[in-house]
Structure formats: C-alpha cells, structure tokens
Ligand code: UD1
C-alpha cells in the first residue's frame with residue numbers, strides 16, 4: 143500500500159462555537175499540539191502523501207498555524223459552509239491531481255489512529271470504491287447511521303433524516319472515509335442538497351456509488367478513536383484518553399511511572415528505558431530524557447534534554463535549552479534555562495542557572511544565582527570544570543569562573559576568576575568581643591524607660 147499515493151483532505155472550516163473561543167476550534171491543543179495537527183500526524187502515519195486542509199473560520203490564523211504543524215499542506219478556503227461534500231470539493235484542485243486514494247478526515251477528531259485509516263485504505267486496495275469508518279458510540283443520537291446489506295454499505299442516514307427504525311441502528315458514521323481517487327470527483331459532483339438540513343452531505347456518496355454498482359463497505363474503529371471535540375469538556379476528555387495511552391506506551395517501553403495518572407506528557411516527549419518518574423511531573427513540549435534518569439516529584443520540564451542517569455527534582459523547573467549531561471543533578475527549587483550542566487555537575491538547592499555552562503563535576507551551592515539579564519540583554523556565565531560556587535553567590539554575567547575556581551559563599555562576582563583561584567566578593571567580617579552583650583543591655587534599658595514613661 144505504501145506505493146500508492148494518498149491525499150488526506152482534512153475538513154476544518156467549522157466555527158466551533160461551543161468552544162466559546164476566539165481561536166479556531168481545531169487549534170485547541172491536546173498534549174501541547176493543535177488537535178488538527180494530531181489528525182495530520184495520523185494521516186501521514188497512514189501513508190498520506192498529500193495534505194489538503196479545508197479552512198474557513200479563522201482562515202488566516204489557521205494558515206499561519208498550518209505552516210508550523212503541516213508545512214507541506216495546501217490550504218483551501220471554503221467561503222460558505224454548505225456541508226461536508228461541499229467542503230471536500232473546496233479541495234477540488236488537489237483531488238484532481240490523480241491520487242490513488244482520498245482520505246477524508248475531520249480536523250476535530252484528534253484521537254483517530256493510523257490503524258483505522260490504514261484499514262479503510264486497505265479496503266480500497268481490495269477493490270472498494272468507498273470505505274467508511276464506522277464506530278459504535280454509547281449514545282448514537284446525532285450521528286449518521288450506517289445501513290448495511292449483504293456486506294455492502296448501502297446508505298448513511300443523518301439523524302434528522304432517519305426513520306424510527308433507522309434511529310435504532312447502533313453502528314454509526316465516525317465521519318472519516320477513504321474514497322478511490324479515480325471515482326472521488328465524479329461521486330462528489332453528483333451530491334445534491336435535498337435533505338432535512340439542505341446541506342451537501344459527503345455521506346450521500348455511499349448511495350451514489352452503490353447506484354453505479356461500485357463496491358462500498360464500512361470498517362469499524364474503536365469509539366475513542368472517533369471522538370469528536372465540540373466543547374472544552376470533550377477537549378479534556380480527549381486529553382485524558384491521549385495521556386492514558388501515552389503513559390501506557392511509556393511504561394511498556396520500560397519507564398517506571400509510580401503514579402501514572404499524575405504524569406503529563408507532551409506529544410513529542412522522548413523518554414528512555416529505566417527512567418523513573420515520580421508522581422506529579424509535567425513534561426511540556428521538547429523534552430528528551432535518556433535512560434536511567436530519575437525525575438523526582440513535582441518537577442516541571444519544558445524543552446529540556448536530560449542525560450543518562452541524571453537526577454532532577456523534586457520541585458525542579460527545567461526550561462527550554464536546559465541540557466543536563468550524564469549523571470548531572472538539579473535538585474529542589476532549582477531553575478535551569480538555556481544552560482548546560484555537564485557530566486556529574488551538581489546544582490542541588492534553590493538556584494537559578496540561566497544562559498550558562500556548568501562544567502563537569504562543578505558544585506553549585508545553595509542559593510546561587512546567575513544574574514544573566516540587565517533588563518535589556520542576556521549575558522553568559524561560564525563555570526569551569528570542578529569549580530565550587532559557595533552558597534548564596536551572585537554571578538553577574540558576563541563572567542567566567544575558571545576550572546577548579548572557588549567562590550566564597552555570599553559573594554557577588556562581577557569579574558572573571560582564573561583557574562584554581564579563590565574569590566571573595568563580599569565585605570570582610572569584623573568581630574567585636576563583648577559588643578553584643580553591651581548592645582543588648584543598652585536596648586533593654588531604652589525599652590524599660592519607654593514603658594515607665596507610658597504608665
Ligand atoms: C458528520 C457526518 C455524520 C457523522 C458525524 C460524525 C456528514 C453529512 N455527516 O455529521 O454522518 O456521524 O459527522 O461526527 O458528513 N465542515 C466543513 N464545512 C462544512 C461542513 C462541515 O468544513 O460546510 C467540517 C466541520 O468543521 C467538521 C466536519 O466537517 O470538522 C464535520 O461537520 P459537522 O457539521 O460536525 O458534521 P456532523 O453533523 O457532526
């Protein structure tokens with residue numbers, strides 16, 4: 143099948159009013175990726191070689207977003223929404239390029255899996271002209287019903303056009319179908335709008351193809367795969383299903399999740415075997431974790447790369463560009479951004495490392511801050527291999543600490559420190575014997591005099 147060409151036509155012109163959003167419905171994200179981008183991924187995994195995105199509402203925003211998640215997609219604007227067949231025909235120019243298969247998909251059905259699409263394409267390979275993806279929703283109300291006879295799909299009846307008997311059918315149209323490219327335009331052009339809604343229904347091509355004596359069949363997908371999103375409650379439901387699938391996949395690939403239901407993945411999280419993830423961890427987009435790492439509880443990671451056997455958290459925040467090498471450690475209440483923490487280096491407590499390199503084996507004391515920003519520009523801090531930064535130090539960038547450099551705690555370091563040097567950047571300590579007692583007595587007598595005067 144991989145040799146056959148396939149155009150995926152993704153319908154996404156609808157307004158999605160029930161989302162109550164300024165943003166087009168299909169741009170709302172699941173696992174950090176617009177739902178329509180999930181649909182694109184599924185289409186590509188099912189072998190789509192061309193992508194046509196039919197847009198309407200929020201066309202400009204959609205076009206811009208599509209450049210990111212589907213740069214190769216052609217976009218077609220459906221100016222007025224006259225029904226699903228009319229929407230598919232908005233992509234006439236792409237369809238007429240002569241693809242073997244046309245896969246019609248909905249932009250608001252993000253959990254569709256490549257397997258269900260491939261199964262429908264397989265039916266085309268076996269000679270069907272149309273293969274409709276069906277499913278059995280717990281409540282079929284509102285869906286088009288699939289009417290079968292002798293292994294053939296003879297019609298799809300929309301709820302509003304159903305007889306009482308037809309309403310009892312539980313096998314429904316999930317919305318997606320595969321159509322043989324050589325028949326697609328002819329069938330679509332025959333669709334009329336003589337129905338309860340006065341719309342051009344894509345589903346009518348089933349009867350039209352049947353009347354031409356063509357082979358029309360239905361395949362069956364899991365209900366979850368065909369879940370359509372219309373409001374934010376359904377969006378959260380789809381997110382939940384997506385997360386549950388991803389957690390299971392991670393665990394089966396050798397990742398320990400102690401409380402899986404509290405760990406959130408992004409669409410692109412990569413995580414190696416023998417990594418342990420404690421409860422309540424958030425992986426934002428762009429996280430890559432090698433094998434054998436430990437991510438302690440309540441850590442928040444985005445755009446971070448974590449090396450083998452390294453340790454993060456608890457309560458760590460790794461922001462984009464955080465790059466932890468083998469056996470590095472970033473501990474509690476630490477934030478790392480756009481910085482490399484080299485092999486075996488430790489950033490253990492209450493620290494901010496931004497725009498920096500922490501050399502291999504260096505130790506960053508509690509409360510260290512890289513002062514990387516002057517309100518206008520960002521500057522770099524370079525900390526050499528094996529350096530020791532005493533607690534509560536501020537490293538004012540641009541600045542470098544040489545290999546094996548030693549910074550006295552409480553220092554404000556504004557000038558670079560050579561290899562193996564010791565730097566103090568704080569006022570020298572003065573100790574006055576007996577002065578503490580003297581002060582205490584003086585303050586006590588002042589307070590006593592004040593109390594007496596008030597009586
Ligand atoms: C459609 C199916 C129905 C199926 C159901 C599954 C038709 C006629 N009916 O009904 O059999 O059970 O999906 O969810 O196909 N769209 C456009 N332009 C239009 C009309 C629709 O782009 O002019 C897009 C919508 O944005 C949406 C998709 O097509 O992504 C489906 O349209 P919708 O109105 O939701 O169809 P349903 O009535 O749900």
Ligand code: MG
Nearest residue numbers: 250317370372
């Ligand atoms: Mg719908």
